Amino acid sequence: MGKTSENDVTEDPALAGKRAAAYRAVDEHIRDNQIVGIGSGTTIVSAVERIVERVRAENLSIVCIPTSFQAKQLILENHLPLGTLDQYPQLDIALDGADEVDADLNLIKGGGGCLTQEKIIASCAKEFIIIADDRKDSAVLGRYWNKGIPIEVVPMAYCPVQLKIQQQLGGKAVLRMAHRKAGPIVTDNGNFILDWMFSSEPTPEWIEADRKLHCIPGVLETGLFLNMAKAAYFGTADGLVTVRTRPSS
Numbered sequence: 001m002g003k004t005s006e007n008d009v010t011e012d013p014a015l016a017g018k019r020a021a022a023y024r025a026v027d028e029h030i031r032d033n034q035i036v037g038i039g040s041g042t043t044i045v046s047a048v049e050r051i052v053e054r055v056r057a058e059n060l061s062i063v064c065i066p067t068s069f070q071a072k073q074l075i076l077e078n079h080l081p082l083g084t085l086d087q088y089p090q091l092d093i094a095l096d097g098a099d100e101v102d103a104d105l106n107l108i109k110g111g112g113g114c115l116t117q118e119k120i121i122a123s124c125a126k127e128f129i130i131i132a133d134d135r136k137d138s139a140v141l142g143r144y145w146n147k148g149i150p151i152e153v154v155p156m157a158y159c160p161v162q163l164k165i166q167q168q169l170g171g172k173a174v175l176r177m178a179h180r181k182a183g184p185i186v187t188d189n190g191n192f193i194l195d196w197m198f199s200s201e202p203t204p205e206w207i208e209a210d211r212k213l214h215c216i217p218g219v220l221e222t223g224l225f226l227n228m229a230k231a232a233y234f235g236t237a238d239g240l241v242t243v244r245t246r247p248s249s
Ligand SMILES: O=C[C@H](O)[C@H](O)[C@H](O)COP(=O)(O)O
Pocket: 039, 040, 041, 042, 043, 044, 096, 097, 098, 099, 109, 110, 111, 112, 113, 114, 115, 118
Protein backbone atom coordinates (compact mmCIF):
# COMPACT_ATOMS: atom_id res chain seq x y z
CA MET A 1 0.00 0.00 0.00
CA GLY A 2 1.32 3.45 -0.93
CA LYS A 3 2.23 6.02 1.67
CA THR A 4 -0.58 8.49 2.33
CA SER A 5 -0.20 11.98 3.66
CA GLU A 6 -2.48 14.07 5.84
CA ASN A 7 -2.92 16.43 2.91
CA ASP A 8 -3.80 13.70 0.40
CA VAL A 9 -7.14 14.66 -1.17
CA THR A 10 -8.18 10.99 -1.31
CA GLU A 11 -7.85 10.89 2.47
CA ASP A 12 -9.79 14.07 3.23
CA PRO A 13 -12.71 15.02 0.99
CA ALA A 14 -12.84 18.45 2.64
CA LEU A 15 -9.24 19.26 1.81
CA ALA A 16 -10.03 21.49 -1.19
CA GLY A 17 -12.29 23.67 0.95
CA LYS A 18 -9.81 23.82 3.81
CA ARG A 19 -6.99 24.71 1.45
CA ALA A 20 -8.97 27.42 -0.37
CA ALA A 21 -9.92 29.05 2.94
CA ALA A 22 -6.39 28.79 4.32
CA TYR A 23 -4.71 30.22 1.23
CA ARG A 24 -7.09 33.17 1.01
CA ALA A 25 -6.73 34.00 4.72
CA VAL A 26 -2.95 33.84 4.53
CA ASP A 27 -2.92 36.03 1.43
CA GLU A 28 -5.17 38.62 3.02
CA HIS A 29 -3.67 38.72 6.51
CA ILE A 30 -0.01 37.71 6.59
CA ARG A 31 2.40 40.62 6.18
CA ASP A 32 6.12 41.24 6.59
CA ASN A 33 7.47 41.55 10.17
CA GLN A 34 4.49 39.91 11.84
CA ILE A 35 4.39 37.65 14.88
CA VAL A 36 2.00 34.88 13.81
CA GLY A 37 0.19 32.31 15.98
CA ILE A 38 -0.03 28.92 14.28
CA GLY A 39 -3.10 26.88 15.21
CA SER A 40 -3.60 23.12 15.30
CA GLY A 41 -5.47 20.51 13.28
CA THR A 42 -5.64 19.61 9.61
CA THR A 43 -6.66 22.96 8.11
CA ILE A 44 -3.68 24.82 9.52
CA VAL A 45 -1.40 22.51 7.53
CA SER A 46 -2.59 24.25 4.34
CA ALA A 47 -2.07 27.67 5.92
CA VAL A 48 1.52 26.81 6.80
CA GLU A 49 2.00 25.52 3.25
CA ARG A 50 0.93 28.91 1.89
CA ILE A 51 2.94 30.85 4.49
CA VAL A 52 6.06 28.95 3.41
CA GLU A 53 5.38 29.77 -0.26
CA ARG A 54 4.97 33.45 0.53
CA VAL A 55 7.96 33.65 2.87
CA ARG A 56 10.12 32.21 0.08
CA ALA A 57 8.61 34.24 -2.76
CA GLU A 58 8.42 37.57 -0.92
CA ASN A 59 11.30 37.13 1.51
CA LEU A 60 8.93 37.82 4.40
CA SER A 61 10.36 38.05 7.89
CA ILE A 62 7.87 36.54 10.35
CA VAL A 63 8.06 34.65 13.64
CA CYS A 64 5.65 31.77 14.31
CA ILE A 65 4.31 30.93 17.77
CA PRO A 66 2.87 27.40 18.06
CA THR A 67 -0.40 26.44 19.78
CA SER A 68 0.48 22.75 20.20
CA PHE A 69 3.11 20.07 19.75
CA GLN A 70 1.77 19.55 16.21
CA ALA A 71 2.06 23.26 15.39
CA LYS A 72 5.62 23.37 16.70
CA GLN A 73 6.54 20.37 14.52
CA LEU A 74 4.93 22.04 11.48
CA ILE A 75 6.92 25.23 12.07
CA LEU A 76 10.18 23.35 12.55
CA GLU A 77 9.68 20.95 9.61
CA ASN A 78 9.02 23.91 7.34
CA HIS A 79 12.04 25.85 8.63
CA LEU A 80 9.95 28.82 9.72
CA PRO A 81 11.30 30.96 12.59
CA LEU A 82 9.95 29.61 15.88
CA GLY A 83 9.17 31.88 18.82
CA THR A 84 7.56 31.64 22.25
CA LEU A 85 5.16 33.78 24.26
CA ASP A 86 8.08 34.55 26.58
CA GLN A 87 9.75 36.36 23.69
CA TYR A 88 6.59 37.66 22.03
CA PRO A 89 3.69 38.05 24.48
CA GLN A 90 1.79 40.08 21.88
CA LEU A 91 1.04 38.64 18.46
CA ASP A 92 -0.13 40.41 15.33
CA ILE A 93 -2.34 37.57 14.22
CA ALA A 94 -3.36 34.03 15.13
CA LEU A 95 -4.60 31.66 12.43
CA ASP A 96 -6.48 28.52 13.42
CA GLY A 97 -9.09 25.98 12.39
CA ALA A 98 -12.36 25.28 14.21
CA ASP A 99 -14.79 22.41 14.63
CA GLU A 100 -17.82 24.66 14.20
CA VAL A 101 -18.48 28.40 13.79
CA ASP A 102 -21.84 30.01 14.54
CA ALA A 103 -23.48 33.10 13.07
CA ASP A 104 -21.71 35.39 15.59
CA LEU A 105 -18.33 33.70 15.00
CA ASN A 106 -18.46 31.85 18.30
CA LEU A 107 -16.51 28.62 17.96
CA ILE A 108 -16.23 25.07 19.17
CA LYS A 109 -12.59 23.99 19.20
CA GLY A 110 -10.63 21.11 20.68
CA GLY A 111 -11.91 18.26 18.51
CA GLY A 112 -8.28 17.27 18.03
CA GLY A 113 -7.45 17.68 21.71
CA CYS A 114 -5.89 21.15 21.42
CA LEU A 115 -7.68 24.07 23.00
CA THR A 116 -5.93 25.64 25.99
CA GLN A 117 -2.77 26.75 24.22
CA GLU A 118 -4.88 27.74 21.21
CA LYS A 119 -7.05 30.00 23.37
CA ILE A 120 -4.04 31.56 25.07
CA ILE A 121 -2.40 32.33 21.73
CA ALA A 122 -5.65 33.67 20.26
CA SER A 123 -6.12 35.91 23.31
CA CYS A 124 -2.66 37.41 22.76
CA ALA A 125 -3.26 38.24 19.09
CA LYS A 126 -4.60 41.50 17.67
CA GLU A 127 -6.48 39.46 15.08
CA PHE A 128 -7.81 35.92 15.47
CA ILE A 129 -8.69 34.48 12.07
CA ILE A 130 -10.47 31.18 11.49
CA ILE A 131 -10.07 28.91 8.47
CA ALA A 132 -12.41 26.01 7.79
CA ASP A 133 -14.28 24.09 5.15
CA ASP A 134 -17.84 25.25 4.64
CA ARG A 135 -19.46 22.31 6.51
CA LYS A 136 -18.45 24.06 9.71
CA ASP A 137 -20.29 27.29 8.90
CA SER A 138 -23.32 26.86 11.14
CA ALA A 139 -26.19 29.02 12.37
CA VAL A 140 -26.17 27.45 15.83
CA LEU A 141 -23.34 25.66 17.65
CA GLY A 142 -23.94 21.92 17.84
CA ARG A 143 -25.78 21.57 14.52
CA TYR A 144 -22.66 20.32 12.74
CA TRP A 145 -20.25 19.29 15.51
CA ASN A 146 -22.19 16.64 17.42
CA LYS A 147 -19.35 15.39 19.58
CA GLY A 148 -19.87 17.85 22.43
CA ILE A 149 -17.88 20.76 23.83
CA PRO A 150 -14.29 19.72 24.61
CA ILE A 151 -13.17 20.65 28.12
CA GLU A 152 -9.60 20.20 29.35
CA VAL A 153 -9.51 18.93 32.94
CA VAL A 154 -6.83 18.12 35.50
CA PRO A 155 -6.70 14.27 35.54
CA MET A 156 -7.30 13.72 39.29
CA ALA A 157 -10.45 15.85 39.09
CA TYR A 158 -12.15 14.35 36.05
CA CYS A 159 -14.82 12.37 37.95
CA PRO A 160 -16.02 15.24 40.19
CA VAL A 161 -15.87 17.60 37.20
CA GLN A 162 -18.02 15.17 35.18
CA LEU A 163 -20.52 15.01 38.01
CA LYS A 164 -20.65 18.78 38.51
CA ILE A 165 -21.07 19.50 34.81
CA GLN A 166 -23.97 17.08 34.65
CA GLN A 167 -25.57 18.44 37.84
CA GLN A 168 -25.12 22.12 37.00
CA LEU A 169 -25.49 22.17 33.23
CA GLY A 170 -27.25 18.91 32.35
CA GLY A 171 -26.30 16.64 29.48
CA LYS A 172 -23.41 14.20 29.79
CA ALA A 173 -19.66 14.78 30.11
CA VAL A 174 -17.75 11.91 28.52
CA LEU A 175 -14.07 11.16 29.08
CA ARG A 176 -12.38 11.12 25.67
CA MET A 177 -10.58 7.83 25.11
CA ALA A 178 -7.52 7.28 22.92
CA HIS A 179 -7.76 5.20 19.76
CA ARG A 180 -4.47 3.35 19.84
CA LYS A 181 -3.80 3.40 23.57
CA ALA A 182 -5.66 1.77 26.42
CA GLY A 183 -6.89 4.78 28.34
CA PRO A 184 -7.85 8.41 27.89
CA ILE A 185 -6.22 10.83 25.52
CA VAL A 186 -3.70 13.09 27.23
CA THR A 187 -3.36 16.70 26.07
CA ASP A 188 -0.12 18.55 25.34
CA ASN A 189 -0.45 19.90 28.89
CA GLY A 190 -0.76 16.45 30.48
CA ASN A 191 -4.49 16.68 31.10
CA PHE A 192 -7.68 14.81 30.10
CA ILE A 193 -10.52 15.94 27.84
CA LEU A 194 -14.20 15.70 28.74
CA ASP A 195 -16.64 16.11 25.85
CA TRP A 196 -19.76 17.75 27.20
CA MET A 197 -22.77 16.47 25.27
CA PHE A 198 -25.09 19.36 26.12
CA SER A 199 -28.85 19.22 25.71
CA SER A 200 -29.55 21.06 22.50
CA GLU A 201 -33.15 22.07 23.30
CA PRO A 202 -33.04 24.86 24.13
CA THR A 203 -29.49 25.60 22.96
CA PRO A 204 -27.38 26.67 25.95
CA GLU A 205 -26.66 30.34 26.55
CA TRP A 206 -22.99 30.00 25.75
CA ILE A 207 -21.47 32.83 27.80
CA GLU A 208 -23.25 31.63 30.93
CA ALA A 209 -22.42 27.98 30.24
CA ASP A 210 -18.76 28.85 29.73
CA ARG A 211 -18.72 30.90 32.95
CA LYS A 212 -20.19 27.98 34.92
CA LEU A 213 -17.72 25.53 33.42
CA HIS A 214 -14.79 27.77 34.36
CA CYS A 215 -16.06 27.92 37.96
CA ILE A 216 -15.68 24.16 38.44
CA PRO A 217 -12.34 23.38 40.15
CA GLY A 218 -10.33 21.10 37.90
CA VAL A 219 -11.52 22.67 34.64
CA LEU A 220 -8.51 24.19 32.93
CA GLU A 221 -10.16 25.52 29.77
CA THR A 222 -13.10 24.98 27.46
CA GLY A 223 -13.35 24.62 23.72
CA LEU A 224 -15.89 27.44 23.57
CA PHE A 225 -14.15 30.39 21.92
CA LEU A 226 -16.70 33.17 22.39
CA ASN A 227 -16.36 36.67 20.93
CA MET A 228 -12.77 36.04 19.97
CA ALA A 229 -12.60 35.53 16.21
CA LYS A 230 -12.44 38.59 14.01
CA ALA A 231 -13.14 36.78 10.74
CA ALA A 232 -13.80 33.29 9.43
CA TYR A 233 -12.88 31.99 5.99
CA PHE A 234 -14.96 29.06 4.71
CA GLY A 235 -13.90 27.17 1.60
CA THR A 236 -16.03 24.92 -0.60
CA ALA A 237 -15.01 21.77 -2.45
CA ASP A 238 -14.99 23.93 -5.63
CA GLY A 239 -12.44 26.26 -4.10
CA LEU A 240 -14.83 29.16 -3.48
CA VAL A 241 -14.32 31.10 -0.27
CA THR A 242 -16.83 32.98 1.84
CA VAL A 243 -15.55 35.42 4.45
CA ARG A 244 -17.60 36.34 7.49
CA THR A 245 -16.53 39.00 9.96
CA ARG A 246 -17.83 39.40 13.48
CA PRO A 247 -20.57 42.02 13.50
CA SER A 248 -18.92 44.04 16.26
CA SER A 249 -15.42 43.97 14.72
O1 LIG B 1 -8.14 20.36 18.73
C1 LIG B 1 -7.98 20.80 17.65
C2 LIG B 1 -8.15 22.20 17.23
O2 LIG B 1 -9.00 22.97 18.01
C3 LIG B 1 -8.46 22.32 15.75
O3 LIG B 1 -8.16 23.62 15.37
C4 LIG B 1 -9.92 21.99 15.40
O4 LIG B 1 -10.25 20.72 15.88
C5 LIG B 1 -10.13 22.03 13.87
O5 LIG B 1 -9.33 21.05 13.29
P1 LIG B 1 -9.36 20.72 11.75
O6 LIG B 1 -8.71 21.84 11.04
O7 LIG B 1 -8.58 19.45 11.64
O8 LIG B 1 -10.79 20.52 11.35
